[in-house]
Amino acid sequence: MKHILLIITILTLFSCNTSEGKKKSINNEMLKQVQHAESKKEFPKLETNRYNVAFLIMDGTYNTELTAPFDIFQHTIFRDRIKAMNVFTVANTDEPIVTFEGMRIIPDFNYLKDDLPKIDILVVPSAEHHLNSDLEDEDMINFVKRVDAEAQFVTSHCDGAFVLAQAGILDHSVSTTFPSDIDAMRVRFPNLDIRKDVLFVHDGKYITSAGGAKSFEAALYLCEVLYGKAVAESLAGGLVIDWNLETVPHLIID
Known part of the structure; x- marks a missing residue:
C-alpha cells in the first residue's frame, strides 16, 4: 500500500x-x-557457529513429523554453552506448501534455484505421497543425494525413510519406518535391512524413526548424541516430555 x-x-x-x-x-x-x-525474497538469518538443520517439505507433509523435531531443534538456541541449531525449511517452490492437515507454510529456501547454506543435518518428515509419486521426483531425490554427501546427519520420520531409500543412501544401513509400512518398504527395497519393534534406528550418520508423536524421541536422541544427556533432558522438560533413552525401544548400530 x-x-x-x-x-x-x-x-x-x-x-x-x-x-x-x-x-x-x-x-x-x-x-x-x-x-x-x-x-525480493527474504531469507532467514542464519547465525554463525551453529548447525544448519534443513527440513525438506512438500505438499502433503504431515504436521507432526515436521513440527516435533522442529520444536526440539529450535529450542537448542535457548541453551547455553552449546553449538545450537539454525532450523529452516527447504522445498522445490517459493509458493506456500500445504501440509496434509491443511497448514500453509512458506519455504525458507527453494532448492531448485536458491543458493543454499551448507546443510549439516537434513530432516525428512513424512509426506502423503512418499510411498508413490514423490519417489519419482528426480529433482528431490538428487537434492537428498547432494546433501547426504556433506551432511553430518540425515534423519527421517515415518515414511521419510522411503525417500532416503530411494536416494540409495540406506543401501548399507539398518533402518526403520512407520510400523504399518515396514512390509511395503521391504517389498519396494528388498535388499535393505529394515527393522520392526523399534521407535528409531541409528546407523552411522542415519537416524530413521517410526514417526508420529515418537518423532520427538528420535529428535531428542540426536540432541543427546550432540550435546549429552543433561541438555536432552532439559529440552524435553521444556516441552513437558519425559525423556529417558533407556526406556525407548531403539537400535544403535556400532
Whole structure:
C-alpha cells in the first residue's frame, strides 16, 4: 500500500508540468521498483557457529513429523554453552506448501534455484505421497543425494525413510519406518535391512524413526548424541516430555 501511495503522489506532483510521455516513463519505472520490492525474497538469518538443520517439505507433509523435531531443534538456541541449531525449511517452490492437515507454510529456501547454506543435518518428515509419486521426483531425490554427501546427519520420520531409500543412501544401513509400512518398504527395497519393534534406528550418520508423536524421541536422541544427556533432558522438560533413552525401544548400530 505504501508503494502505491508513493506512485500516486509522484504522478500528482508531475501532472501539471510533465509531458504525457514522461509521466508514462515515470509510471513504468515506479511500477518496476514496486514489483522488485514485492518480489525480493527474504531469507532467514542464519547465525554463525551453529548447525544448519534443513527440513525438506512438500505438499502433503504431515504436521507432526515436521513440527516435533522442529520444536526440539529450535529450542537448542535457548541453551547455553552449546553449538545450537539454525532450523529452516527447504522445498522445490517459493509458493506456500500445504501440509496434509491443511497448514500453509512458506519455504525458507527453494532448492531448485536458491543458493543454499551448507546443510549439516537434513530432516525428512513424512509426506502423503512418499510411498508413490514423490519417489519419482528426480529433482528431490538428487537434492537428498547432494546433501547426504556433506551432511553430518540425515534423519527421517515415518515414511521419510522411503525417500532416503530411494536416494540409495540406506543401501548399507539398518533402518526403520512407520510400523504399518515396514512390509511395503521391504517389498519396494528388498535388499535393505529394515527393522520392526523399534521407535528409531541409528546407523552411522542415519537416524530413521517410526514417526508420529515418537518423532520427538528420535529428535531428542540426536540432541543427546550432540550435546549429552543433561541438555536432552532439559529440552524435553521444556516441552513437558519425559525423556529417558533407556526406556525407548531403539537400535544403535556400532
